[in-house]
Amino acid sequence: MAAIAERRWVVAPVHWATRAAWFAFAVYFVYALSHLELTPARFLAGLDYGYKFLTKLFPPDFQRWELLLKGLKESLEIAILASVLGLIISLPVSLLAARNLMPTWVTWPARMVMVVCRSFHPVIIAILFVKAVGFGALAGILALTVASLGFLGKLFTEAIEEISLKQVEAVRATGAPFMSVIAFGVVPQVFSRFIGFASYELDSNLRNSTMVGIVGAGGIGGTLFAAFQRFDYDFVCAIILSIIGMIVVGEVLTNAVKKVFRA
Amino acid sequence: MTLTDTGGAVGAALQIRGLAKSYVRGKPVLDGITLDIASNGITAIIGPSGTGKSTLIRCINRLVEPSSGEIIFEGRNLVTLNRTGLRAARRQIGMVFQEYNLVERLTVMENVLSGRLGYVSPFKAWMRNFPSADISEAFALLETVGLGAHAHARADALSGGQRQRVGIARALMQRPKLLLADEPTSSLDPKTSVEIMTLMRDQASQRGIPAIVNIHNVELARRFATRIVGLSGGAVVFDGAPDALGDAHLKNIYGGESWLDGGDS
Numbered sequence: 001m002a003a004i005a006e007r008r009w010v011v012a013p014v015h016w017a018t019r020a021a022w023f024a025f026a027v028y029f030v031y032a033l034s035h036l037e038l039t040p041a042r043f044l045a046g047l048d049y050g051y052k053f054l055t056k057l058f059p060p061d062f063q064r065w066e067l068l069l070k071g072l073k074e075s076l077e078i079a080i081l082a083s084v085l086g087l088i089i090s091l092p093v094s095l096l097a098a099r100n101l102m103p104t105w106v107t108w109p110a111r112m113v114m115v116v117c118r119s120f121h122p123v124i125i126a127i128l129f130v131k132a133v134g135f136g137a138l139a140g141i142l143a144l145t146v147a148s149l150g151f152l153g154k155l156f157t158e159a160i161e162e163i164s165l166k167q168v169e170a171v172r173a174t175g176a177p178f179m180s181v182i183a184f185g186v187v188p189q190v191f192s193r194f195i196g197f198a199s200y201e202l203d204s205n206l207r208n209s210t211m212v213g214i215v216g217a218g219g220i221g222g223t224l225f226a227a228f229q230r231f232d233y234d235f236v237c238a239i240i241l242s243i244i245g246m247i248v249v250g251e252v253l254t255n256a257v258k259k260v261f262r263a
Numbered sequence: 264m265t266l267t268d269t270g271g272a273v274g275a276a277l278q279i280r281g282l283a284k285s286y287v288r289g290k291p292v293l294d295g296i297t298l299d300i301a302s303n304g305i306t307a308i309i310g311p312s313g314t315g316k317s318t319l320i321r322c323i324n325r326l327v328e329p330s331s332g333e334i335i336f337e338g339r340n341l342v343t344l345n346r347t348g349l350r351a352a353r354r355q356i357g358m359v360f361q362e363y364n365l366v367e368r369l370t371v372m373e374n375v376l377s378g379r380l381g382y383v384s385p386f387k388a389w390m391r392n393f394p395s396a397d398i399s400e401a402f403a404l405l406e407t408v409g410l411g412a413h414a415h416a417r418a419d420a421l422s423g424g425q426r427q428r429v430g431i432a433r434a435l436m437q438r439p440k441l442l443l444a445d446e447p448t449s450s451l452d453p454k455t456s457v458e459i460m461t462l463m464r465d466q467a468s469q470r471g472i473p474a475i476v477n478i479h480n481v482e483l484a485r486r487f488a489t490r491i492v493g494l495s496g497g498a499v500v501f502d503g504a505p506d507a508l509g510d511a512h513l514k515n516i517y518g519g520e521s522w523l524d525g526g527d528s
Contacts, residue, residue: 170364170430173324174437175353175381180388184377188368 053233060241061234068242071213071220076246078140078219079209083202085141086148090114093149094156095182100165114157117150126212137218144205144212151204155197156190163189195261199254206250210243276302276441276473277323282332284318292318294497296332300441305464305474307484307505310494311517316477319494320445323475324356325349337440354381357434359463361446363426365433367419371410374418374429375401378436397436404432408462424455428462435466442467442474449479456480460487481513 062068096102097110120128126143133139163186171185213221220239227235277300285291292315300306308316321327323334325341334341341352357378365374379397380388387393393401405411408428413421418429427447434442444463448456460476464487467474478484484491485505493501493508493516501512514520 164367166360166362166364167366169326170358170360170433171366171377171380173326173353173356173358174378174433175350175355176377176388177350177380177385179385180380180383183385183389184366184369184373184380188366191368 056231056233057237059234060237061232062238064235065238067223068220068239071223071239072242072246074137075209075213075219075221076206078137078144078212078217079202079205079250081141082144082148082209083198083205085145086152086201086205087198089145090149090152090156094153094160095186097153097157098160100161100163101168101186110153111157114150114153117146118154119150122147122208123211123215126217127215130216135216135218140209140212140217140219143217144208147208148201148205152197152201156194159190159193159197160186192261195258199258202257203247203250203254206247210246275299276336277475278333278335279323280333280335282319282322282329282334284315284322284327284330291330292497293322293329296494296497296499298492298499298502300473300475301490303468303471303473304489305467305476305487306490306492307488308475308477308492308494309479309481309484309516312479314494315497316494317445320443320475320477323441323443324353324358326358350381354437355440357437357439357442359427359430359434359442359444359447361449363423363430363450365418365426365429367417369418370414371405371416371418371421371429372398372401372414375404375432375436378433381437401432401436404435405429407435407466408432423451424458427451427455427459431459431462431466435470440472442472444474444476446477446479448483456483457486463487481508 093110093113097107097114099107102110122143125146126139129139129142133142167189168181168185171181176184209219209221210224211221213219213223214225216222220243224236224239224243227233227239277298279296279298279300282293282296283291284293296319308319310316318327322329323336323341325344329342332342336352337355339348339352341349344352366377369377373391376391376393376397379393383393383397402411402414405414408431410421410425410428410432413425418426421429427450430447442463447463448459451459460483463474463476476484476488478488485508488505491501491503491505491508492499493512495516495518500515501508510520510523513523
């Protein structure tokens with residue numbers, strides 16, 4: 001018994017590299033604070049500007065509601081079309097990118113496509129498409145389609161790579177052709193997750209569709225940007241409130257879609 | 264003797280010739296297996312874990328690619344078949360798995376009907392548009408395995424024994440000429456194990472098809488098999504009738520002997 005009582009539990013010491021990393025992070029934080037001149041005086045001055053801005057925002061001005069509605073409608077259309085197109089394209093691409101179903105020489109190019117699509121913020125892609133196809137909703141739809149392909153493709157691929165291969169193997173052992181193996185062995189395992197990802201992407205596209213307009217790719221964003229530049233802050237406020245309304249409605253809708261498909 | 268000559272062994276449904284498989288070069292899991300499987304009866308394959316029982320059975324329908332050797336089935340060498348030929352051969356070989364391998368999120372009916380996927384176009388498969396003859400056969404098979412009431416339940420709602428019955432129904436749905444079973448009872452309790460083995464034996468004999476069954480439980484093997492093949496170190500070390508399998512053979516297959524005292528398990 002004495003031998004047992006004498007044993008001491010020693011907490012493993014923190015590695016010196018971990019300590020060094022924390023210290024370096026703290027030093028950088030202080031440096032960044034001082035570098036950006038975030039002084040209390042600057043912060044108070046900011047509060048003052050903010051207060052003036054807020055008083056100009058309210059009350060919101062809904063007089064130009066037709067312009068507002070047109071922008072919202074266009075944003076909604078961009079979001080829905082881009083989500084559907086992105087979904088349709090990312091289904092086959094993610095299948096090709098799944099390393100548990102495809103050989104490396106197939107997954108590699110498919111993965112490259114998705115990485116490139118995901119590399120840039122939707123607004124940067126939108127700028128490229130505005131230059132390529134001109135101002136308007138088409139550029140916005142294409143930009144968000146590309147962005148959706150990047151994200152849905154990645155999420156779908158990961159879902160496919162996590163399936164149970166035993167179930168796939170059993171279907172394969174019946175002599176089923178490849179597409180039937182997909183239909184019976186793969187799709188049932190990923191379907192409900194795909195619905196979840198797709199509705200999340202629709203949600204995210206609704207948000208993004210209000211932004212691509214700033215660079216001329218259609219939607220409410222263009223209207224918002226113009227109002228800012230003309231200092232029409234009460235109209236800005238109306239637009240912002242409408243966007244919040246649209247996002248909330250979108251959230252309710254995507255939740256309803258998810259419930260319908262919940263398997 | 265020419266290796267592709269199926270006339271050589273009259274009545275053999277499956278001929279395995281010099282089958283070898285190594286996952287790692289120079290470390291064969293199967294080291295030159297040669298077996299003739301008669302056109303009926305249950306062949307039980309016993310042997311310690313990791314000795315290649317699963318690999319052997321999976322080499323037959325090429326869920327595992329053999330490294331060398333020949334497997335002659337229906338007059339064709341399965342080892343050299345291309346993808347189309349392999350699919351055609353797999354349709355004729357039903358397989359039952361240790362963990363049932365049902366598609367969990369599909370209904371029992373869909374799982375059973377997936378046995379016909381080799382005969383239905385992919386488009387019709389997507390649309391669940393199976394011939395009505397297949398659908399009646401699937402219902403009949405579910406009655407046979409005692410699950411008529413569960414046709415529309417989802418596979419993941421069933422118990423282990425029920426799932427394995429669905430697995431057997433799926434394999435039989437292929438109207439197979441050969442039945443493979445990879446440890447079909449290892450996840451089941453003793454009573455259910457006997458029921459499952461009985462079902463497989465009865466179905467195989469009614470259909471006049473041979474079955475090859477990997478099995479851990481020597482007692483079950485003795486009780487249900489018409490022939491026992493003992494595998495050890497990737498080679499056949501026993502091949503004979505269940506009655507001929509004695510303690511000396513078991514020592515040879517599994518090694519050691521203390522486990523044989525006081526009943527085996």
